[in-house]
Amino acid sequence: MLHFFATWCEPCVREIASLQRLTDTARDKPLKVVAIDVAEVDLRVRAFFEKLPVNFPVLLDRDRAVTKAWQVSALPSTYVLAPDLTPRLFIEGDLDWTRPDVLTTIEALYPKAAPRTEPVTIQTINNPREETTP
Amino acid sequence: MNRREFIQGSTALSLAATLPTAVWAQAVFAPKPGAWRNVDLVTKLEIARPEGKMQAWIPLPSVSETEWSRPGETKWTGNAAKVERVRDPKYGAEMLHVIWKDDEFMPVIEVTSRVATRDRAIDLGKPGTVAPLSEAERRLNLEGTDLIPVDGIVKQTSDKIVTDAKATTDIEKARAIYEWVVENTVRTAATRGCGTGDVASMLKSGNLGGKCADLNALYVGLARAAGVPARDVYGLRVLPSQFGYKSLGAGSANVTRAQHCRAEVFLDGFGWVPVDPADVRKVMLEEPPANLPITDAKVVAARKALFGAWEGNWIAYNTAHDLALPGTRHPKLGFLMYPQAERASLLLDCLDPDNFRYALMAKEATPA
Numbered sequence: 224m225l226h227f228f229a230t231w232c233e234p235c236v237r238e239i240a241s242l243q244r245l246t247d248t249a250r251d252k253p254l255k256v257v258a259i260d261v262a263e264v265d266l267r268v269r270a271f272f273e274k275l276p277v278n279f280p281v282l283l284d285r286d287r288a289v290t291k292a293w294q295v296s297a298l299p300s301t302y303v304l305a306p307d308l309t310p311r312l313f314i315e316g317d318l319d320w321t322r323p324d325v326l327t328t329i330e331a332l333y334p335k336a337a338p339r340t341e342p343v344t345i346q347t348i349n350n351p352r353e354e355t356t357p
Numbered sequence: 358m359n360r361r362e363f364i365q366g367s368t369a370l371s372l373a374a375t376l377p378t379a380v381w382a383q384a385v386f387a388p389k390p391g392a393w394r395n396v397d398l399v400t401k402l403e404i405a406r407p408e409g410k411m412q413a414w415i416p417l418p419s420v421s422e423t424e425w426s427r428p429g430e431t432k433w434t435g436n437a438a439k440v441e442r443v444r445d446p447k448y449g450a451e452m453l454h455v456i457w458k459d460d461e462f463m464p465v466i467e468v469t470s471r472v473a474t475r476d477r478a479i480d481l482g483k484p485g486t487v488a489p490l491s492e493a494e495r496r497l498n499l500e501g502t503d504l505i506p507v508d509g510i511v512k513q514t515s516d517k518i519v520t521d522a523k524a525t526t527d528i529e530k531a532r533a534i535y536e537w538v539v540e541n542t543v544r545t546a547a548t549r550g551c552g553t554g555d556v557a558s559m560l561k562s563g564n565l566g567g568k569c570a571d572l573n574a575l576y577v578g579l580a581r582a583a584g585v586p587a588r589d590v591y592g593l594r595v596l597p598s599q600f601g602y603k604s605l606g607a608g609s610a611n612v613t614r615a616q617h618c619r620a621e622v623f624l625d626g627f628g629w630v631p632v633d634p635a636d637v638r639k640v641m642l643e644e645p646p647a648n649l650p651i652t653d654a655k656v657v658a659a660r661k662a663l664f665g666a667w668e669g670n671w672i673a674y675n676t677a678h679d680l681a682l683p684g685t686r687h688p689k690l691g692f693l694m695y696p697q698a699e700r701a702s703l704l705l706d707c708l709d710p711d712n713f714r715y716a717l718m719a720k721e722a723t724p725a
Contacts (some may be wrong), residue, residue: 229553232558257626262688264704264705266709270709285687286689287503287688297558315564
């Protein structure tokens with residue numbers, strides 16, 4: 224999972240805690256979360272995670288180059304990639320990652336699962352419209 | 358004062374003190390150009406836990422407008438190895454670039470700037486003869502920036518506002534967007550600093566909460582997308598409001614956290630017109646007793662005034678976006694409203710003045 228966020232973004236702060244719960248829940252599963260902070264000062268991000276520790280890596284996109292390359296224009300945004308690293312889900316807005324239907328959707332992407340052919344849809348918390356795979 | 362004047366004054370005071378609330382509810386917020394006020398702004402910056410290469414960039418008041426803002430002399434003292442006044446070529450934003458020798462034991466600089474400021478009020482019922490913007494100025498104030506795109510969702514939102522309001526002229530569009538921002542955004546107390554002004558992200562997420570750098574950037578983006586030149590003006594509240602609005606003035610001489618970004622829109626026949634929808638939402642959230650409804654007399658008075666007027670208890674730094682700090686490899690800043698500094702190649706958190714460290718003090722100077 225590639226998760227784009229910023230510490231100034233309120234929904235992002237909620238979602239970071241939710242992602243931490245997800246990684247706790249799925250610690251025996253083939254799931255890796257990588258969070259990408261968008262255009263913030265290193266020290267601000269460091270101070271943020273001192274107060275809210277997480278066990279997944281946090282990368283810094285200081286100049287938004289990565290964010291632009293992934294065509295992310297709103298925070299938070301998350302891509303869920305298949306084992307071959309092709310994007311399978313795109314979620315714009317914050318999500319409770321421990322919701323049963325969300326967990327089921329993610330589990331369907333694990334390597335042992337058969338490849339999906341239909342776009343996967345998922346409903347965000349703030350943005351009730353359905354997002355589809357890119 | 359003679360005895361008769363004193364008695365009149367005392368009578369007025371005692372009557373006022375006993376007036377019912379309903380009478381006080383006739384709030385007044387009516388800035389009018391009057392006397393200039395000279396303000397001395399002192400920025401004191403120290404680099405905590407000094408280490409390695411250290412440098413700082415301190416914004417200087419650099420908006421010069423004959424009707425409301427006259428930057429004066431800037432002086433500094435400290436132990437820097439090099440201090441240079443730098444001017445951004447695109448927007449004219451000025452800053453003091455300060456470099457200390459590596460591993461300086463106690464890096465410090467104190468900068469004092471004199472600025473003259475006064476109220477603004479444009480009579481939008483009486484267009485005058487104002488020189489139009491040059492093509493270059495018009496282009497600059499219509500273009501998108503890194504955080505304020507003027508296409509995509511910003512353009513779609515702007516078009517809808519203008520269409521719904523049946524606005525056809527620039528002034529109608531500018532006012533329709535002002536009313537829309539006032540009615541659809543919210544000031545969020547938890548937002549750090551003045552916000553980031555990521556306008557497309559705000560609109561896409563539907564979360565229109567933030568502070569002045571968010572809300573007024575939204576105004577600027579929507580106006581530009583409607584084809585009306587607009588700009589953010591980044592600055593600092595330095596004096597209390599003379600209209601008694603606690604939320605719209607500096608609470609004390611310590612203005613370290615009093616940054617405030619306003620906006621302007623360019624209208625033919627009027628020139629640059631002051632606009633500040635973010636301050637309307639600030640009055641709603643913060644003006645005592647707090648959480649005022651949009652129908653409250655104080656909110657209504659501020660809302661009416663802040664399209665066309667603003668109070669001169671604030672000084673302007675610059676109107677710049679996407680600003681590169683000279684002498685560093687750090688990415689461009691969305692805007693320059695806070696002191697910036699680097700220690701051992703790491704940019705310090707400008708929203709954390711206590712650990713950075715910096716302090717801003719403002720004082721009204723005695724007229725010369």
